[in-house]
Amino acid sequence: MSVGTKLLQAAAGNAGEAVYVDDVFATSLWKGDSSGSRSINNGIDLDGEGGLVWIKGRTAAYDHALYDTARGATKEMYTNKTDAQQTNSNALTSFNSNGFSIGDDTLVNNNNEDYVSWSFRKAEKFFDIVTYSGNATNGRAINHNLGSTPGMIIVKSKTSSTYWAVYHRSLGEGHYLYLNTTDAKSVYDSNSSNSRYWNNTAPTSTQFTVSNDGWVNGSGQDYVAYLFAHNEADYGENSDE
Secondary structure, three states, rough: OOOHHHHHHHHHHHOOOOOOHHHHHHEEEOOOOOOOOOEEHHHOOOHOEEEEEEEEEEOOOOOOOOOOOOOOOOEEEEEEOOOOOEOOOOOOOEEEEEEEEOOOOOOOOHOEEEEEEEEEEEOOOOOEEEEEEOOOOOOOOOOOOOOEEEEEEEEOOOOOOOEEEEEEEOOOOOOOEEOOOOOOOOEOOOOOOOOOOOOOOOOOOOEEEEEOOOOHOOOOEEEEEEEOOOOEEEEEEOOOO
């Protein structure tokens, strides 16, 4: 058994059993019924372990709505917009030990509309969520618990209208993407005092670095960061999945 599998088993709370991708990630489909209380059971322990739920209507032009356990149920952000965090008590209403519950908001449960969700459970070498308050310090290091070097990082201000800043290992720390636009990759200006967004510093297995830009580290703003690992975890009976 590999070290990666042992770490995942410990994170799952079942040190004697193999961990499968199904334990930490799930895609769920449902047809809306406009009921005020509905459970989406996908086998992911979001309540006990924490994680992210991303919901999108498939048959209507609804926003991409994101909910996570660090910000709390009913706290909603949209990846296709720059809006600050909203409170919606009728959308995702709770995180459960086997999935999540939703209300009757059109974003998640309009009658006869089709929906999809992607659930990412927090686990070492798979996925982590970090929240922090900005201080406008260039080269600030933010601690994380991913347990490996992130392959992708997505950062968004919870408290103001900002773009979604994206780091990806295939682009490197000198480039960035915007999740909410169709723009191609961008590169920071080495002649500028503001080295968007990663301070030209590669993330490590314990930290990622941000600049003083308001979209990732503005003074008086609060942020959420989603960190995705890069193919370092081992799943399945033989640690080969």
